[in-house]
Amino acid sequence: MRRLEISKIVIYLMLFAFTLMVLVPLLHLLALSLTDPGKAHLMGGLDIIPKGFSTINYQLLLSNPLITGSILNSVWITVAGTFLNLLLTSMAAYVLARTEFIGKKFVLFFLIVIMVFEPGMIPEYLLVKDLGLMNTLTSLILYKAINVYYLFILMRFIQDIPEEILEASRIDGAGHFRLYSRIILPLSKPGLATLGLFYGVYHWNEYFRATLYISDPSKWPLQVVLRQFVVRKDNTSLIGNQNMFDSSINFDFASLQAGTIMIAIVPLLFLYPFILKYYAKGELEGGVKD
Incomplete structure (x- = not known):
């Protein structure tokens, strides 16, 4: 003992x-x-x-149209992208996990190949250009609408739902859409919350493809502005806003960097408590009586 x-x-000390x-x-x-x-x-x-x-640093940052616009861009990319991700991923997971159709094994094999051998940046860039999505937020929202790895995770989660629940619903006359919307989605909340967190963090932190596809600074997400300001130390976009404040104030560049980083981090910190409540055990308890 x-x-x-x-x-x-x-x-505990570690x-x-x-x-x-x-x-x-x-x-x-x-x-x-x-x-x-x-x-x-x-x-x-x-x-x-x-x-x-x-709070003068935050007043300066949030009075800058580039900062506020980038925050709104990131929010839109994250919300719309995550919603599309979860919708398409859950639909595909239900079809692949709970239905049988001709060519299912080939589709699964094809998805595994896509997961292992992802297309390069040049084909991806040419596709975005041919679709006319350059310099649009849609190019960032549509990218990896279905992550194959996350798809297999959700498939495994849906496969663990007892068949008796689905069979009882079919006897009551439920079709595929009702099974998906009334049975699969409610019982998959923990899995969807997990993937929603993964997708949401990815969209919120997106900057690499934004630098490739978006040239208009007004359409930049927050992470691109953060990189320009913190990594490349480009503060020229903030100098113009200093005349809104007392001329005796000498703004500190390191403090402004810290404020920008906190603006990028805080939304994710507030997101975790709302996601964690869905990690509940016993979702299926009492659903089936042997």
Whole structure:
């Protein structure tokens, strides 16, 4: 028992250390973004309390049309893209997991080939260009409308739904659409929540293809603006907005970077609690009586 208790203490200490390694940098960025620009140089790398609380950095960032426009673009790409992803993935998963049709094995084999050997960037770029989707948000929404790997995950989840439930619905006269909408989707909420989180994070963090397909800065998602500002250190788009504030304020570039990063991170942090409530056990308990 003593060895067991010691091992637990060691495990807890390790988990606590890993948590600090993740949490402290985030808290430092938050504190830096809320620090008075004149005192930002006093912030150390491990400081998690702002020095002279101020929201001036966020006022400057959110007063910039490029920042606010990019946030709206990212929200639209994430919401529309995730909805389309879940709709098409769940439909395909139901058909492949719960129906039989000619050529089903070939379709599954073809999907595996697509998953292993993805098309290169050049064919993808030419396809987007031929479809007339260049410089449009639709090019980012439609990309990987169905992720084959996630499709197989959801297929496995749907296969675990007892056949007796579906058979009872068929006896009551339910067709495929009713089975899909009234049985499969409600019982697949944990799986759909998982995939929705994966799809949503992917769309929210999209920047590589946005730099390839979108040339108009007004259509850039937030991550592209974040990369221009934080990675490439291009702050020219923010200088024009400083005249809206007191000329005595000397904005700190590092604080503005931290504020931009927090704006990109916070929506995902708020998303997790809403997703986690669907990770409920016992969804199928009581559904079938042996």
